[in-house]
Amino acid sequence: MSETILQVKNLHTSFPTDSGEVRAVNGINFNVNRGKVLGIVGESGSGKSVTAYSILRILDNPGRITEGEILFHGENVVDYDKTQLRAFRGAKVSIIFQDPMTSLNPVYTVENQLVEAIRLHTPRNPRQARERALEMLQLVGVNEPNKRLKQYPHQLSGGMRQRVMIAMALACEPDILIADEPTTALDVTIQAQILELMMELKNKLGMSIIMITHDLGVIAEMCDEIIVMYAGRVCERGTAEEIFYNPCHEYTKGLLHSIPKITVGKERLTPIAGSPIDLLNMPKGCAFASRCDKAMKVCLNTPPDEIRINNDHIASCWMNVKPVSGKTQEGESKQ
């Protein structure tokens, strides 16, 4: 078991708005271990991006962490002051975003932006920083790096821009790279290139990755450990094998059954009924209950606790619990 470098404990993040409080993250727990890839899977509104922004404390203004701890090597990031945050962001934990066109500044050259990232965190003079920038571009597989340095973001293709983003994020060799839907906007063949690059870099630099996406295929390819999120809560947490071959939460099961699989014959898909939840009107009880065809009365009243399935696997679903009352034992397997 490798060392745990990041621990998120009972994190709650919400956004007070005109229409009420949007509870984007509602008490999640997970760990990130050295050299491992953690995948966060969820659909829109699940809170996965907000989780990433909470870790880096880059939430949009009214958003606030209302409860919980984020322990990086034992220190609580939630308590960091401005100086500590500056030393933390980019240097210890970096992030790459979905759309490289809007996350790169269109009026500065690639060199400018890379060098800025490098000089913010390491003591290098401009010449050394430029050399390092060249190194980084070669590391991420950008061809003709000298030429690319002088170019502007709009002159590069989508895949190239994402590589530049990765170069910027890795310039200071962070412990953790957070990738927020990094390939969603890219073509499939380019996505394959980028994912392969990320795995290569992970092995070379020994860093951990938090991969946030809604694409179950990407998750299966890349991740060692997975958490499935819905409405700001962790439904299920476990290794990739456990999640895919032994899903214990009805939402996870629903997701896995609703994606068309090329290998299986053309049978009707079994979608999850209903629509994603409105975060302004959180029901009591399990957030998924109204869409779940196995929902029980307890699901509507009480949010489920984390139930340990085995050493590597936790699910927050009442279906995994066999109630034992005084006299009778309801022994039906509910899996």
Next chain:
Amino acid sequence: MSEYTPDTIPQKRPLSMQLDPALFEPATASEKEQHDIMRESTTFFRDGMRKLFKNPLAVFSLVVLILLVVVILFAPLVVPYGYSQIVTVNGKRDRTAANMRPLTYSEKEQESIDAGQKVFPHIFGTDELGRDYFIRVIFGARVSLMVGVFASIIVLVIGLLYGSISGYAGGKLDIAMMRLVDIIYSLPDILMVILLSVVLGQVLGDSLQGTVFASLGNNMISMFIVFGLLYWVGMARLVRGQILQIKNNEYVLAARALGASSGRIIKKHILPNCISVIFISTALQVPSAIFTESFLSFIGLGVQAPMPSLGSLANLARSALQVYPYKMVFPALGICLIVLSFNLLGDGLRDAFDPKLRR
């Protein structure tokens, strides 16, 4: 945070609830439905109005404007003086009633009060000819507001038509139409207004006598015409920009695929979606028009005497500023109040309705 294994649940935990096996029955469909709450329906309009009323400045200016309109409409019914009527006492012209301070009476009026007659107070005093100033300011405000509103409407209609045709047609027609806009934009407006007023004054001459417009005077009419000729360009550009933006939305493409005609697309799809921006721009156009009118009246090109406008009143008050400051204060305050209220209201409308500013 407690952990359970799949096989057992602790039977009695003093500080936690007992898990009732009955709760593990499947939930019925109706129970699940109640679980799922749909937010109440709001239209874009209602949502925007709600936001508008949360803005204190906007609400305040709306109240001020409404009060102003009420006063302007009803004051002449209360105050027994006309705007061109020289104060008379017992049927005879009262020469001592000129340039009176607010809320004072002339000697002759004082005499008639002592004799038991009722004389309505001069709330703002009187002007140099002995006319009640309050009613003159009220009528002046009326004229200013009317000018502001009508000029804005003219600008709206012409600009909307021109801008939508140009924006929707695109291509060479659009380019040509916009070059015309550029030319008109570069003309110096005050100069044009003055020139046109003079020319129109001669052209229209006496042809307007006896019509409704006579009371406004040639200058006023030429001002309307000038507004119609010159000031629509800003609105045209705005409308064109909006249309260009909206034209690229997928629902316009969908409408084309459904077989909608261009007219239908403009009427039903494009215009309703830029209405809020246009509305806001019009609201902000009113104070600008009032200001222009006041300025023109100030330099003598506005309404014809005896019809007052706030600007002309200010002009007349200029010469006697040191002696009778109140004569300048009231019309100036009037202008400020109207312009400020419209501006604040327009800002409030923009914050509430402008789609670009919404989260």
Next chain:
Amino acid sequence: MSEHLLEVKDLKQHFPIKMGLFKTRMLKAVDGVSFTIDKGETLGLVGESGCGKTTVGRSILRLYTPTTGTVRYNGELITDKNIQGFRKEIQAVFQDPYSSLNPRMTVGDIVGEPLDIHKLYATPAERKAKIDELLTLVGLNSDHSRRYAHEFSGGQRQRIGIARALAVTPKFIVCDEPVSALDVSIQAQIINTFDELQQKLGLAYLFIAHDLHVVHHMSKRIAVMYLGKIVETASADDIISWPVHPYTQSLISAIPIPDPKKARARRRIVLEGEVPSPLNMPQGCAFRTRCRYAVDKCAQETPKLEMLGEGVGHEAACWNPQG
């Protein structure tokens, strides 16, 4: 030989792009595309961004006028056919459920618009009845017709879009990435809706998407496009199991598989290089700059779509097909 419902022959769509004050280059968005679709059948059109699949859809819808080439619907050239009549036969569902519905119109008006345009009712009561029927057909509630589009989720909005397309009882629908913008669990709902409607109403679809999993599920046959040309056409299963064109092979190997063991066991073909700009396409085969099996002939002559063997229904445009 039954007549095809839709027959596209050598469709070309070129757009002039100004490159400077006096220079104009042709953007060959679609450069010679041919395929057929029969009644009640679905043809999937896949490709990455810039391959021209959306342009093909729009050309068929007569939203663009084809530069050259013919499109025949029921044997008749679509440019000959009266446009209003045409719009009642071929309809479209668009990609973005958030921008393809007018935010100022109620759901009822959105779905009723085609009824209004083509005057498909005699009384207001009839109009309302038709709108209610359409909403129920796509799985929505008839009392949703008074609400506005922004109150619904992505999947429900997409249903509204489908209801709108069905209002004129078309026989053929061009689906332009209809599920790409939706969450995974909702995609399945909408895909099922498309399936049900096809069975119930005998619709034919041109299903344009970039997600091969979804396209494989929906389509009987699939055509793969690259830089404005079709590189391979075959039945859905054949495209997946026996891809012959090097691009199709790398496309399939690039798709992430939602199954950890299979994903790790798979041999992946990673394409080198970037997609060339459609303004500056390579001579001969457009794919040869990234193809590991390129031979000399590929630079000299552009390959045409040719049948591989008789009656197999599998075509590829390649001088050096693999497999």
